[in-house]
Amino acid sequence: MPELPEVETIRSQLALKLRSRRFDHVEIHDGRLTRPEPPEVVAAELAGEVVRDVRRRGKYLIFAFESGRHLLVHLRMTGSFQHPAAVGPDPHRRAVVNLDDGSDVAFRDVRRFGTWLLLEPGELDAYLSARIGDEPLEGAFTTAVFARALAGRSAPIKGALLDQRAVAGVGNIYADEALWRARIHPQRPAGELARQEVAALRKTVRQVLGLGIARQGATLSTFRDPNGRKGRMQKAFKVYGLEGEPCERCATPIVKTRVAGRGTWFCPTCQPDPR
């Protein structure tokens, strides 16, 4: 599942390939991708746009055009980009962009949750600020800022980490990995964490996301970067998907449970539940 490190991996590669390229022609084969806008309308609007840069906010990929417009892409569960696009039939291909250098970029999405939204100049900031909070890897994401985002919340800290308005870009995998490193039980009420626990969690969130980027993301089954390569972060997991395996710190078998409606892995010894 693409979380911040996977989206960042895609962003950095696409930026190198697409900067200053013009979208000559766009085909969108799936009406869900641009809903409620008709796909042929969005495809026609995109034709002629020149890429100034490819950016990222949280899990959103942002194609910034010279015109001032932005194409906001969310990969959801299984969205991915391919460049150069593979030749031959692909039942999961949802869109293709022909570039002015003669190459094609393909968008694939098995589960069809991904979205493409074309925003007019000036619309981006309001759209994003309504949906997502601070970038965890930027300096503005201080312990004080994080503590404020968690203050007064009775929801489990795991759930708060998944809330994109509390902190942008953390998904199910990196939430579990950050909580293990910070030795915090996923079920702890977010607002009841001690200041030093918030500080520790801020640090480990940044650690695991940074490690994920350095390792080009995590590939469980489907994630591939635009060059078709897998990530390596899955080899550095300490708890995610490791039910029954010994905890690296204390050898206690890792437990799988359900928190905030999500599969959740943790070490019951290192991450004690104070209740």
Added chain:
DNA sequence: AGTCCGACCCGAACGC
């Protein structure tokens, strides 16, 4: 306002 839960998808894993 914050929290919870179902809906949206479909391939993979599982059960018989």
Added chain:
DNA sequence: TGCGTTCGGGTCGGAC
């Protein structure tokens, strides 16, 4: 072997 069922995951919208 083959078929049917369950599960998961990010976000949104509705219910509480």
